[in-house]
Amino acid sequence: MNRIRLLAAGTVLMFAIGAVAQQTTTSPDVHAAAVAPVEQHLKVLSDKLGLTADQQDKARPILQEMHDGSQKLNEDQSLTPDQRHEGMVPLFMKADKALREILTDDQKKQLDAMEAQMQGGSHDNPHGTTAPPPGD
Template structure:
């Protein structure tokens, strides 16, 4: 169980970091819906939702339910990243807790097939998540 949680955290962190590249490349005046995210290097909620929607075939209803979960995780992660009083270990633990909470909430919305796709997504490399538009 702990091995699966660690794998999940590692993949989730990879997704967050991987989605950072496109966010960093967003020009300041491009009309980005989340200006602060682009400046902080974090992927926007919409970018994260888009990847999950494409990979898991989320319905419109599921997207509307997942969006606030991603927003809460995103806001929490921004706060953690900005908290200079935290040690790297504390920052890692807080990020891990935020991701685990979001993962648990999101999985409640997914059907069994989508959960399997998410499990597979977490196990395989995905070049398209690393800022490679040709993937």
Template sequence: MNPLRLFAAGTVLMFTLSMVAQQPASSTDAHPVALAPVDQHLKVLSEKLALTADQQDKARPILQEMHDGSQKLEDDQSLSADQRHAAMSELFMKSDKQMREFLTDDQKKKLDEMEAQMQGGPHDHPGGSLSSPQH
């Protein structure tokens, strides 16, 4: 995957995570319990890509590993910005590739479209980013 596509995939992923984290938990409880970031990310991807229950089960550990890895990289103050970016890119590419292994062609296309929107316009994304993991 080219560096721009990788950056776009990572941006889409991080944007999705931040959007989900900002959404209020919908609960009738007086003390609503917010979903964990991985659950929120999975929910968004499930809604946008129409993931099946089996696909959700496969995606959850991938998203968890990506979340844990990105948190670890963010917390590692010994890394320069360039080192952190490179490590994040590698992490996102790996996750994207793993996700694409069980997505349908239509789901991959939808993921590519999501990534293109995040980049600010329609771009050709044959098999790249969390919509097209080629890590």
């Protein structure tokens, strides 16, 4: 279940990063274009989870590291799309684990709900079909 949740979260994160990157690629300031996805992602997490200023400060480098790693994989034309996807799994898992270490229990539950919603309500099913949630 954890792996599927992380893949769902990673997919959401990559979608957010990709959308922002498309919006910022015309920016003459390359540094601003690289920072914008991280800041936007941080803003979304802050808004949805109610992160404190201290949590935001701790989350920023986690998100930056994930963004940098995923961007590097996306730019590596020697990799197949499947290899890129597989290479991102550890990045997302590491970021998810690090983020959860700075969240409260309530924020972790909110993050779980966000990830489930982004996955379309399916739990534990890599094929995208709806599976019943684990016994609560």
